[in-house]
Amino acid sequence: MSVKKREWTLKPNEEFRFEVEPKQTLTVKLTEGKAELFGTELAVDYEYQFQGKKLGIFTWHGCKLETSGPAISEYIGSETMMNEHLNMHFALENLRIQAKKENRNGPRVMIVGSSDTGKTTLAKTLINYGTRHQRTPILCDIDPKSGLISLPGTISCMVITRPIDVEEELNANIYKTSPIAYYYGSNIFDKQEFYLLLVNNIKDSIEKKLDNDDKIRSDGIIVDTPCEFVEQQGIEILKEAIELLKIDCVIVIGNERISSILTQAGKSVIKLQKSGGIASRDKIWHRQIQAKRIKEYFYGKDLTPFSQTVSFNDIIVRQIKKGMLAPSSALPIGMETNPNSINFVKIETSEILLHSILVVSFVPLPGTDDEGNIKLYTPEEETELLKKSNVCGFVYISEVDEVKRKMTVLGPNPGRLPKTFFVMGELKWLDS
Amino acid sequence: MDALKNQYLNSLRELTFNSKPIITNLTIIAEENLSNAHVIVQAIEQQISNVQPAFVIPLLYLMDSILKNVGKGYIAAFQKNLVRVFSDAYAKVNDADKARFQTWKATPGGYLFPSHVIAGIERAINVANLPPVGYVMNNGQKPPAAASVRPAVPQPVLNQAQVLQRLTALLAQKNALLLANPNNYQLGTEINVLTQLLQVVQTTTLDPNTLASINSKIDSIAPTVNSIPPNILPTAPARPAIHHPSPAMPTPSIPSIPIGTTIGLSGGVGLGSNGVAGLGSNGLGVPTLGSSAGLGSMTVGSAPGLLGQSIAPKTSGLGILPNSINPSLLANINSSALNGLLSTLNPSTLLSMTNSDQKVPVIQLTQSDITKPIKNLYNVLYDDIELQCKQCALRFPGENGKEELTAHLDWHFRKNRRKHEKKKTSSREWYLTEPEWVIEQPIEPTENQVAPVFFDQPEEQEVEVQSCIPTTDPINKCEICKETIEKFYDDDNDGWMLRGAVKVNDLFYHQTCYNDKQDTPSLPKRTLDSDDMEPSKKIRVQ
Numbered sequence: 005m006s007v008k009k010r011e012w013t014l015k016p017n018e019e020f021r022f023e024v025e026p027k028q029t030l031t032v033k034l035t036e037g038k039a040e041l042f043g044t045e046l047a048v049d050y051e052y053q054f055q056g057k058k059l060g061i062f063t064w065h066g067c068k069l070e071t072s073g074p075a076i077s078e079y080i081g082s083e084t085m086m087n088e089h090l091n092m093h094f095a096l097e098n099l100r101i102q103a104k105k106e107n108r109n110g111p112r113v114m115i116v117g118s119s120d121t122g123k124t125t126l127a128k129t130l131i132n133y134g135t136r137h138q139r140t141p142i143l144c145d146i147d148p149k150s151g152l153i154s155l156p157g158t159i160s161c162m163v164i165t166r167p168i169d170v171e172e173e174l175n176a177n178i179y180k181t182s183p184i185a186y187y188y189g190s191n192i193f194d195k196q197e198f199y200l201l202l203v204n205n206i207k208d209s210i211e212k213k214l215d216n217d218d219k220i221r222s223d224g225i226i227v228d229t230p231c232e233f234v235e236q237q238g239i240e241i242l243k244e245a246i247e248l249l250k251i252d253c254v255i256v257i258g259n260e261r262i263s264s265i266l267t268q269a270g271k272s273v274i275k276l277q278k279s280g281g282i283a284s285r286d287k288i289w290h291r292q293i294q295a296k297r298i299k300e301y302f303y304g305k306d307l308t309p310f311s312q313t314v315s316f317n318d319i320i321v322r323q324i325k326k327g328m329l330a331p332s333s334a335l336p337i338g339m340e341t342n343p344n345s346i347n348f349v350k351i352e353t354s355e356i357l358l359h360s361i362l363v364v365s366f367v368p369l370p371g372t373d374d375e376g377n378i379k380l381y382t383p384e385e386e387t388e389l390l391k392k393s394n395v396c397g398f399v400y401i402s403e404v405d406e407v408k409r410k411m412t413v414l415g416p417n418p419g420r421l422p423k424t425f426f427v428m429g430e431l432k433w434l435d436s
Numbered sequence: 437m438d439a440l441k442n443q444y445l446n447s448l449r450e451l452t453f454n455s456k457p458i459i460t461n462l463t464i465i466a467e468e469n470l471s472n473a474h475v476i477v478q479a480i481e482q483q484i485s486n487v488q489p490a491f492v493i494p495l496l497y498l499m500d501s502i503l504k505n506v507g508k509g510y511i512a513a514f515q516k517n518l519v520r521v522f523s524d525a526y527a528k529v530n531d532a533d534k535a536r537f538q539t540w541k542a543t544p545g546g547y548l549f550p551s552h553v554i555a556g557i558e559r560a561i562n563v564a565n566l567p568p569v570g571y572v573m574n575n576g577q578k579p580p581a582a583a584s585v586r587p588a589v590p591q592p593v594l595n596q597a598q599v600l601q602r603l604t605a606l607l608a609q610k611n612a613l614l615l616a617n618p619n620n621y622q623l624g625t626e627i628n629v630l631t632q633l634l635q636v637v638q639t640t641t642l643d644p645n646t647l648a649s650i651n652s653k654i655d656s657i658a659p660t661v662n663s664i665p666p667n668i669l670p671t672a673p674a675r676p677a678i679h680h681p682s683p684a685m686p687t688p689s690i691p692s693i694p695i696g697t698t699i700g701l702s703g704g705v706g707l708g709s710n711g712v713a714g715l716g717s718n719g720l721g722v723p724t725l726g727s728s729a730g731l732g733s734m735t736v737g738s739a740p741g742l743l744g745q746s747i748a749p750k751t752s753g754l755g756i757l758p759n760s761i762n763p764s765l766l767a768n769i770n771s772s773a774l775n776g777l778l779s780t781l782n783p784s785t786l787l788s789m790t791n792s793d794q795k796v797p798v799i800q801l802t803q804s805d806i807t808k809p810i811k812n813l814y815n816v817l818y819d820d821i822e823l824q825c826k827q828c829a830l831r832f833p834g835e836n837g838k839e840e841l842t843a844h845l846d847w848h849f850r851k852n853r854r855k856h857e858k859k860k861t862s863s864r865e866w867y868l869t870e871p872e873w874v875i876e877q878p879i880e881p882t883e884n885q886v887a888p889v890f891f892d893q894p895e896e897q898e899v900e901v902q903s904c905i906p907t908t909d910p911i912n913k914c915e916i917c918k919e920t921i922e923k924f925y926d927d928d929n930d931g932w933m934l935r936g937a938v939k940v941n942d943l944f945y946h947q948t949c950y951n952d953k954q955d956t957p958s959l960p961k962r963t964l965d966s967d968d969m970e971p972s973k974k975i976r977v978q
């Protein structure tokens with residue numbers, strides 16, 4: 005498709021907003037002036053390529069942009085919240101300086117709001133500004149749908165040392181630090197207790213890291229949250245998460261009800277309006293973006309994944325089930341199962357795995373350990389270990405041959421597959 | 437190296453008079469080349485010994501500016517030949533300029549240089565037969581008779597309580613100003629600094645040197661001399677509040693001394709803490725006063741011919757360049773601004789304050805602060821950080837900015853080269869275990885690639901190990917299990933491929949078989965031809 009070039013001249017404090025389909029590519033070039041994408045400064049004359057994005061490029065100074073390729077929409081807007089976002093950053097800076105001086109925790113803010121209010125965007129912007137000030141803040145994503153840091157389905161966090169990549173965001177292979185992720189699933193109301201357990205897991209990991217590193221400690225944490233938090237059912241989870249993560253200040257975007265509820269509950273709250281540029285995204289869009297995320301995990305820019313064939317016997321897969329005990333466990337008569345309990349149950353290796361993304365855990369398979377001892381787990385032990393385990397990575401099952409009892413597994417790198425439990429989540433993918 | 441030196445030497449040639457812009461500029465260049473401080477220092481030393489006598493003093497001013505505003509590696513680099521350079525320079529210059537040298541000694545040089553170096557310089561200059569320390573010739577005049585010079589009576593130095601009082605008063609004043617000018621972030625910055633100083637003074641017992649430094653810092657922030665509460669200067673003579681703004685380099689916030697004679701000298705170590713007042717007279721017989729006693733820092737008058745303007749109280753360092761703590765000069769050296777101010781203080785007590793060398797306006801995490809507009813605040817993230825990578829727009833603030841940018845450009849280079857050579861060499865790593873993540877330190881991702889947790893493969897393998905390998909042979913067997921390796925037709929590449937296989941030294945294996953063999957200790961691990969790839973430098977955490 006040939007669409008000719010468009011030029012855009014932005015005055016100071018204006019924003020160029022555009023949307024591009026997942027399967028199409030829009031090229032944007034900053035030809036003059038200075039501009040930033042959610043806090044990451046753009047390079048002049050570099051042709052940025054975007055697929056499946058709804059974005060706003062903002063300029064403090066005024067600038068000229070040039071676009072080419074097909075776009076769903078393109079326009080210049082002037083109602084932004086950038087002033088507030090920048091001030092917010094400087095407020096955090098002041099707290100960081102203070103924290104450093106007094107050798108205590110830096111600011112921990114949580115961003116809350118209903119869907120498509122710009123929570124994730126604000127989180128990115130604050131992180132980016134922080135890194136431009138030589139900070140190394142922690143970005144913590146407890147929205148299992150988003151896949152901002154790791155794949156969707158996880159809650160995760162990462163120390164960020166440089167502005168987020170314009171094109172590939174946090175999936176780019178340019179960061180000096182790694183994520184830590186815990187696998188949950190999709191709907192936070194599904195397994196509330198398990199969700200909070202994982203928030204607690206990530207909190208524990210963060211606290212350990214901070215105990216180890218004063219710089220990161222004073223640079224603070226930015227928490228991005230799921231939109232479900234502002235639903236009636238979600239408020240208690242929200243409050244719990246605020247407590248667990250020791251949040252100093254909650255930024256509520258465009259929701260007076262929630263901000264007053266939190267204020268009444270004694271939380272420190274800052275209210276922000278939704279920016280004029282925020283685009284809404286439907287289910288189809290989210291699904292497409294999810295697939296794009298998965299693809300980037302394996303095949304991101306300059307990345308080569310590796311495929312290998314393994315025997316059915318080599319891989320042991322578990323699945324998260326609610327309110328059910330592992331099959332081998334017999335309940336004494338009269339005892340009820342807890343409907344909310346979470347178990348990791350066995351899943352027979354079969355066709356069922358085809359096109360699944362499996363979560364690779366860090367829980368070693370039962371067998372002989374280094375000292376030659378035979379190690380076996382009870383189902384309860386297994387579940388306990390898997391609940392606590394962070395994610396080692398993801399593999400994709402591209403082929404299953406039930407006759408030969410072999411399957412083809414795509415892993416992110418050429419290393420041998422870890423000899424650990426794999427967990428089948430909700431992610432399916434067609435590697436096309 | 438030579439290129440840098442020659443380049444700098446070229447720029448130095450412009451420094452034939454005491455030009456603030458040139459000195460500032462040369463200071464910035466020096467700062468940018470901190471990692472090559474010795475080269476810059478060599479260039480300056482060489483220039484000092486080669487230039488005609490009239491141009492020596494501006495070079496010393498430059499030296500002073502670098503020492504104060506950049507410091508760090510430059511202190512050691514200059515220290516090496518300091519005594520020789522100084523005595524050579526001294527021998528070279530005319531009498532009027534020789535007088536300038538005396539003023540130099542009247543500074544708390546002990547901050548920057550050990551006492552033996554200072555003593556060495558003093559000796560060198562005294563050997564050259566100068567009037568004894570304590571008074572100075574001016575404009576070639578004979579020194580006044582000893583009797584006419586007030587003896588260096590130890591003046592009261594501000595103690596910690598007095599400094600605290602000064603700080604509190606100034607802070608209150610600045611806060612009031614901020615109320616009137618809420619958008620002035622320079623003010624905010626000053627308040628920040630003052631608050632930090634206050635914190636230190638309140639919580640730490642400080643030695644006189646540090647107190648003196650803090651005091652001079654207060655001087656640099658204090659808007660007028662009048663702002664100093666008079667009651668804390670009980671015995672010090674009032675400082676004249678005459679202002680001589682210089683067009684080139686306005687010094688609005690620094691109280692100035694009338695053009696006149698240089699006085700106020702005292703020898704020895706620990707000068708900074710024992711500011712000594714002296715008296716002198718200029719050619720017009722107008723008494724001038726260069727007292728710093730009340731402020732705890734030295735004040736040195738300037739010879740008009742040299743500076744052509746009034747001068748400000750000394751802070752520390754060589755102290756030749758009186759205005760070297762002028763905020764506007766520091767602002768020019770952007771990111772080092774706060775640092776420059778702070779680095780004059782004892783690092784151990786103030787370590788915590790130097791975490792940010794950016795200008796940070798005071799904004800609280802409150803509804804009202806978040807919504808108030810502050811003009812041009814964004815510049816702190818843009819123009820105030822000059823070092824920038826043109827390829828990706830990353831900016832490099834901070835004291836190591838230059839080195840970081842260099843490393844960053846190297847990284848681009850390596851990345852681009854690999855891309856160019858079409859080596860798809862990297863793969864996403866497995867994530868770290870929790871204990872590994874907890875202690876992970878940031879490292880460049882290029883050195884970070886393909887280091888699987890569970891399989892200690894040398895990096896070069898990945899180039900040859902492929903999961904799917906094109907083949908033209910009808911049948912390929914695995915060298916290990918001797919079974920046929922499965923083939924499939926690959927539409928993308930228009931050819932037959934072996935699935936899940938590896939090719940090592942032209943032999944084919946099932947990847948699983950090969951991996952298993954690799955685990956067997958008897959087999960040498962590195963059986964592969966390595967190409968020019970450097971081995972993985974990643975240091976795995978245990």
Ligand SMILES: Nc1ncnc2c1ncn2[C@@H]1O[C@H](COP(=O)(O)OP(=O)(O)OP(=O)(O)O)[C@@H](O)[C@H]1O
Binds near residue numbers: 124147280
């Ligand atoms: N200023 C802007 N101009 C154009 N697009 C924007 C702007 N700000 C945000 N967007 C886009 O709007 C969409 C929604 O924003 P964002 O993801 O930040 O919302 P969210 O509140 O995190 O949503 P969710 O509840 O789904 O997590 C995103 O595609 C984002 O890139």
Ligand SMILES: [Mg+2]
Binds near residue numbers: 124125147150229
């Ligand atoms: Mg979001």
Ligand SMILES: [Zn+2]
Binds near residue numbers: 827830844848
């Ligand atoms: Zn770059």
Ligand SMILES: [Zn+2]
Binds near residue numbers: 914
């Ligand atoms: Zn084989």
